[in-house]
Amino acid sequence: xxxxxxxxxxxxxxxxxxxxxxxxxxxxxxxxxxxxxxxxxxxxxxxxxxxxxxxxxxxxxxxxxxxxxxxxxxxxxxxxxxxxxxxxxxxxxxxxxxxxxxxx
Amino acid sequence: xxxxxxxxxxxxxxxxxxxxxxxxxxxxxxxxxxxxxxxxxxxxxxxxxxxxxxxxxxxxxxxxxxxxxxxxxxxxxxxxxxxxxxxxxxxxxxxxxxxxxxxxxxxxxxxxxxxxxxxxxxxxxxxxxxxxxxxxxxxxxxxxxxxxxxxxxxxxxxx
Numbered sequence: 001x002x003x004x005x006x007x008x009x010x011x012x013x014x015x016x017x018x019x020x021x022x023x024x025x026x027x028x029x030x031x032x033x034x035x036x037x038x039x040x041x042x043x044x045x046x047x048x049x050x051x052x053x054x055x056x057x058x059x060x061x062x063x064x065x066x067x068x069x070x071x072x073x074x075x076x077x078x079x080x081x082x083x084x085x086x087x088x089x090x091x092x093x094x095x096x097x098x099x100x101x102x103x104x
Numbered sequence: 105x106x107x108x109x110x111x112x113x114x115x116x117x118x119x120x121x122x123x124x125x126x127x128x129x130x131x132x133x134x135x136x137x138x139x140x141x142x143x144x145x146x147x148x149x150x151x152x153x154x155x156x157x158x159x160x161x162x163x164x165x166x167x168x169x170x171x172x173x174x175x176x177x178x179x180x181x182x183x184x185x186x187x188x189x190x191x192x193x194x195x196x197x198x199x200x201x202x203x204x205x206x207x208x209x210x211x212x213x214x215x216x217x218x219x220x221x222x223x224x225x226x227x228x229x230x231x232x233x234x235x236x237x238x239x240x241x242x243x244x245x246x247x248x249x250x251x252x253x254x255x256x257x258x259x260x261x262x263x
Contacts, residue, residue, distance in 0.1 A: 003168040005227040005247045006149050011162025042114055044122040044178025044201075045129070046208075047239050051174045054241050058170065079149070080168060082245060084233040092235045 001066050002076035002103060009076060009103055018072040018100035023064030027057045028091040054092065058082065061096045074100035114179045122178025126200065133207050140214045145246065149227030157226050158249055165252045167220055170245035171212025174235075175205045202240070206230060209244040222248035 002009055029050065061082075069077050080098035087093050148157045158164065177185070181197035188195055209230070217225055228246035235241060 002166070004166045005168060005229065005245065006156055006158060006166065008156040008158075008160070009166060010156070010158045010160055010164040010249070041176050041182070042118055042121075042179045043125065044118065044176060044181065045125045047174045047176055050239060050241070051172060054172055054174055054243070058172070058243070062168075081229065082170075082231055082243060084231060084241070084243070086233055086235045089236045092233060092241070 012103040016102040021068040021100045022097040023061045024095035025060035026093045065096045069100040118179030145225040169217045169248045172243040173208045176239040205242040209242040213244040217248035221250045
């Protein structure tokens with residue numbers, strides 16, 4: 001599966017468009033990790049555990065988008081965008097979307 | 105009284121540690137930025153005529169790359185910002201935090217791209233979310249381009 005934020009893939013023509021495919025994932029912070037975050041709020045800086053948490057969330061969202069594209073029979077997703085929103089205290093949603101296509 | 109002592113201790117800790125960490129982070133950012141100067145990042149996903157900025161060349165391959173970071177302000181800066189919001193104006197303590205976060209996310213994206221063997225990044229985007237009681241997340245993503253090699257490594261974000 002070719003994934004790109006660009007509208008095209010170099011050297012390859014788009015044969016079929018399947019329209020938009022999306023994937024989303026919502027995760028909440030882990031209680032244990034939260035204690036360290038509280039300390040970080042005193043000293044400032046990166047909250048590594050949460051960086052990882054958000055990264056996992058993003059991969060999950062992307063994976064779900066890819067699954068949807070595969071179901072449609074696509075072999076690439078072009079023009080991919082990510083978005084995020086905070087749904088509740090300490091919880092965040094990340095979604096990915098793009099256009100599923102068949103490259104020749 | 106005890107509360108006041110705790111408050112002042114946290115304020116002092118935040119002030120010194122926060123300042124020290126920020127200074128160190130900026131030094132690190134500048135060093136890594138200098139090391140990655142030769143990898144241009146472009147925002148354009150398409151040219152004015154609607155074509156792709158990447159040459160339509162079958163000897164090139166693309167891969168989505170990303171970098172992210174979650175940051176929080178120190179106790180001192182949070183307090184100063186809270187006081188400042190009463191009067192309005194520039195919140196410099198948040199400006200530097202956001203600047204650091206964006207540059208860090210961008211650097212991580214570039215480092216991921218470099219590890220994959222990329223020469224350039226196109227269609228780069230910056231995205232940020234403030235998550236209550238968690239911190240601020242900044243993400244940078246884009247499409248890395250490299251010449252096709254005989255043996256391709258595993259894709260990064262989907263592995």
